[in-house]
Amino acid sequence: MRTTPMQEDFGTILEAENGEHVDDIDRDQVIALIKDRGTVLFRGFKASREEFDGFTDRISDDYMTYKGGGYVRKTVGEKEGKALLSTRYDHGREKQMTFGLPLHGEMYYIDHRPSALWFYCVKPAEQDGQTTACDGAGVYEKLPQQWKDLLHDKRLMFRRTYRDGEWQKIYQTEDPAEAIAFCEDNGLKADFDEAEKTLRTPYL
DSSP states (O other), rough: OOOEESSSSSSEEEEEEEEEHHHHHHHSHHHHHHHHHHHEESSSOOOHHHHHHHHHHTTOOOOOTTTTTTTTEEEEEETTTTTTTTSSSSSSSSSEEEEOOSSOOOTSSSSSSSSSSOOOOOOSSSSSSOOOOOOOOHHHHHHOOHHHHHHHSSOOEEEEEEEETTHHHHHTTTTTHHHHHHHHHHTOOEEEEEEEEEEEEEEE
């Protein structure tokens, strides 16, 4: 196996050289690389999605569901809520919509967010299929001071409105009180409109 830095101070590529399987990867090495470099790209290793699931289980043992996530994601595999399709979402359409994934903090709009993410590529894109990763703190440090001051002085508010039939999937409940309680437990305000049966969540 060969390791190559993605950038000078962020990320590592761990590449198979002799047809290695993911089971051949040293667990402690991966943990050390993640802690030191932030992210690891595994390239060229043999593994089905199920085998990759087993590999991640050796490192992560506390998975969370996507309850309260921004989209209705489809779960795949036997372990409910563990593996999700990341670039498509389900609102009951016969033909599913897909979308790109710009840089973002995963579920940063709630207090209980994942501390690590695993991605497995089932079908490589023919073009423009890269997954972008960066050191968010490093990006912030490189911003001009005037932009830092702006972000501190002028807070941004994001509003989501979930329609009837949508918020039930997002919050995995039919009870609006339960959905609101989940939001409040995660530092998120929520307002339910009885007339329209919609749920609104402003996030500052």
